Amino acid sequence: MTLASASPGTGSGAEFFVEDLITGLFASGFGRLGDGRSFSFHVHRGQLLVEVYRPRRAMPVPLPEDVVATASRGLADVDVDDARSLSAAVRDAVATASPVR
Numbered sequence: 001m002t003l004a005s006a007s008p009g010t011g012s013g014a015e016f017f018v019e020d021l022i023t024g025l026f027a028s029g030f031g032r033l034g035d036g037r038s039f040s041f042h043v044h045r046g047q048l049l050v051e052v053y054r055p056r057r058a059m060p061v062p063l064p065e066d067v068v069a070t071a072s073r074g075l076a077d078v079d080v081d082d083a084r085s086l087s088a089a090v091r092d093a094v095a096t097a098s099p100v101r
Contacts, residue, residue, distance in 0.1 A: 015033065015034030016031065016033060016034070016091050016094065017031045017032045017033075018030075018031040018087050018090065019031045019032065021083055021086065021087065023080060023081050023082065023083055023086055024080060024081060025043070025080065026042075026043060027041075027042065027043045027048075027080045027086055028040070028041060028042035028043065029041055029042075029090070031090075033052070033094070035055060036055030036056060037052055037053060037054060037055045037068070038052075038053045038055075038057075038062070039051060039052045039053065039090075039094055040053075040062075041090050041093070043075065043080060046074065046075055047072050047073065047074060047075065048072065048073050048074075048075055048078065048089055048090065048093055049070070049071075049072050050070065050071040050072070050090060050093040050094055050097060051067050051069075051070050052067070052068055052069040052070070052071075052094060052097050053066045053067060053068060054066050054067075054068045067100050068099060068100060069097035069098060069099050069100060070097060070098060070100060071093040071094065071096055071097035071098065072093070073089065073092075073093050075089075
């Protein structure tokens with residue numbers, strides 16, 4: 001399941017927008033994908049945790065049943081104090097997120 005384009009301009013129609021990003025040891029943020037789905041991320045115990053939500057939710061705050069995919073990855077090679085590095089790690093995590101059953 002591909003959720004976001006690995007690189008811009010590939011022609012797949014997938015887009016990735018980070019709307020809010022807080023860097024640092026407790027980094028977090030949220031954004032949208034080109035197909036209407038939204039995502040959020042945060043750092044917890046040295047892991048980047050990402051949740052992707054279904055499109056067109058009725059409420060502005062997602063509920064647990066709105067989660068359609070999740071991903072996690074280590075932060076060994078991510079500079080959490082750099083917005084570009086963190087955004088790239090989130091983009092890669094969203095692209096490899098596993099569907100929730």
